Amino acid sequence: MIGGRLLRRLRDCTRGVALTEFALCVPVLLVLYLGGVQISDAIACNRKVTITSRAVADLISQNATMSSSQINTVLNASTQVMVPYPASRALVRVSELTTDGSGNTTVTWSEAINGSRRTLGSSFTLPPAIKLANSSLIYSEVAYAYQPRISLGFIKPLSLTQTVYMVPRVSSSITETP
Numbered sequence: 001m002i003g004g005r006l007l008r009r010l011r012d013c014t015r016g017v018a019l020t021e022f023a024l025c026v027p028v029l030l031v032l033y034l035g036g037v038q039i040s041d042a043i044a045c046n047r048k049v050t051i052t053s054r055a056v057a058d059l060i061s062q063n064a065t066m067s068s069s070q071i072n073t074v075l076n077a078s079t080q081v082m083v084p085y086p087a088s089r090a091l092v093r094v095s096e097l098t099t100d101g102s103g104n105t106t107v108t109w110s111e112a113i114n115g116s117r118r119t120l121g122s123s124f125t126l127p128p129a130i131k132l133a134n135s136s137l138i139y140s141e142v143a144y145a146y147q148p149r150i151s152l153g154f155i156k157p158l159s160l161t162q163t164v165y166m167v168p169r170v171s172s173s174i175t176e177t178p
Helices: 002-012 017-061 068-082
Strands: 065-067 090-099 105-113 135-146 158-166 175-177
Touching: 017 068, 017 090, 017 135, 017 158, 065 068, 068 090, 068 105, 068 175, 105 175
Parallel strands: 065 175
Antiparallel strands: 090 105, 090 135, 135 158
16 A cells, blocks of 8 residues: 555656756757857857958058058958957958959959968959959958857858958059058
């Protein structure tokens, strides 16, 4: 009889149900929360890459002439837009592209930080919609190697890139001086 009473008591006991449900739900909720944080962080970093690329093109295009040290100052200052993400992971490059009367586009000048400059005089393929004969464009590129802050395994390191084409504002082209 004692065994039967004990079995009935155990069968009717509901004191541990909430704890059991909690123990089953916590891992799922933690993964959802941390995954949301990770995805939000990647989106925020991508937005910073976009803003940096736009800022570089905008600041450079407001000049008629710039020295290479002034351009590098703009490039170095633009990495502050990337804060709180490490600027050492960002390639920031700006170039002037010139299209001649025949429609051939070449690199007039180029400067970069954390990477290499484009080769001067090298050919460049512009999208047909923005290709204009006898014109110049400022071409800003930012590439960022995003590394998730929390490694959960479902968001891998990402290569975030953004490019911006902008027309020089003050003159038809921007002259780079030594």
